[in-house]
Amino acid sequence: MGMQVGMSTWHHELHPTGSTVEMHGNIRQLVCPACFSVEPLTRQAINTMKEQKAIQCPSCAADELRFKVMLYDDDQGDCITPEHVFETLEEDLQVADCVLWVGISFEQSASVEYFRRVRQVLASQGRLAACPQAIINPAEEACFNIVSSVCNVDDLQLLDVRTTHAGL
Numbered sequence: 001m002g003m004q005v006g007m008s009t010w011h012h013e014l015h016p017t018g019s020t021v022e023m024h025g026n027i028r029q030l031v032c033p034a035c036f037s038v039e040p041l042t043r044q045a046i047n048t049m050k051e052q053k054a055i056q057c058p059s060c061a062a063d064e065l066r067f068k069v070m071l072y073d074d075d076q077g078d079c080i081t082p083e084h085v086f087e088t089l090e091e092d093l094q095v096a097d098c099v100l101w102v103g104i105s106f107e108q109s110a111s112v113e114y115f116r117r118v119r120q121v122l123a124s125q126g127r128l129a130a131c132p133q134a135i136i137n138p139a140e141e142a143c144f145n146i147v148s149s150v151c152n153v154d155d156l157q158l159l160d161v162r163t164t165h166a167g168l
């Protein structure tokens with residue numbers, strides 16, 4: 001049910017130690033904002049939601065299971081993106097050859113913050129030059145949004161790569 005992110009070699013249940021991290025959660029799971037317990041989304045839970053009733057957490061009995069999806073200005077975001085996500089990010093950046101930002105518009109402040117955080121971590125590791133970041137997005141807004149949100153634009157090396165397809 002629902003969309004699933006991740007490479008075909010990874011599955012959140014079959015290979016839970018895989019390297020795909022869902023920064024903003026998913027729509028396959030529910031989470032308890034009180035105890036951070038994660039539950040699979042079941043038919044029964046969907047029916048309970050349709051009746052506009054609260055879903056009780058089986059771990060702590062709080063009446064507030066919610067979709068494990070980050071919303072705008074989500075004041076319960078801690079239960080969606082736990083802190084260990086950023087520890088994983090820092091570990092990955094120690095050995096990464098490059099960072100690809102694919103299809104992200106950087107229109108939301110959170111994604112810009114992730115971009116900044118990656119730069120900060122790479123800088124603290126002395127790896128800014130060793131690990132370039134590439135924004136892959138055919139829309140010009142993505143690059144514009146990053147350039148206009150970074151303090152030291154001179155630190156950025158922008159390489160605009162485009163192909164033109166005659167006749168399209």
Ligand SMILES: [Zn+2]
Pocket residue numbers: 032033034035036037057058059060061062
């Ligand atoms: Zn709970």
